[in-house]
Amino acid sequence: MNCKTCGKDLGLGPRYVLLDETQMCLWRAPDAMPEVNIGEAVILGYYCCEQHAIEAASSYLTLAGGEATWSNVLPIDNCGICKESFNTNTWHKVLTLSKERGHESKPEIINNQYVARFCQKCNPVA
Numbered sequence: 001m002n003c004k005t006c007g008k009d010l011g012l013g014p015r016y017v018l019l020d021e022t023q024m025c026l027w028r029a030p031d032a033m034p035e036v037n038i039g040e041a042v043i044l045g046y047y048c049c050e051q052h053a054i055e056a057a058s059s060y061l062t063l064a065g066g067e068a069t070w071s072n073v074l075p076i077d078n079c080g081i082c083k084e085s086f087n088t089n090t091w092h093k094v095l096t097l098s099k100e101r102g103h104e105s106k107p108e109i110i111n112n113q114y115v116a117r118f119c120q121k122c123n124p125v126a
Helices: 050-064
Strands: 015-026 035-047 076-078 085-087 092-101 108-118
Touching: 015 050, 035 050, 050 092, 050 108
Parallel strands: none
Antiparallel strands: 015 035, 015 092, 076 085, 092 108
């Protein structure tokens, strides 16, 4: 696997993965983190560094007509395209930047950052 921007071999070390995900956040308790269900995840690219991944995310958002919101996992979020508030307890699209390591068939996720979330009517396609 190689960086989509510069071609560097990524090996098993830390790498950044840009994902187009369909998610639903199930909020069972008001003060607890939700259970995040992922319906589908499309890998948009692997990157050697955060800078390359963020540049790729920015290009993706430009094509989709959106902006990065760098949202957390919240019960209500604002769409990265139309800016309207929507409930994350429904299926919605998310542009995710995942930092991971290990073999690509069974990666260890170090952390996920959510570049932008999109409501059901603004549903960008990978």
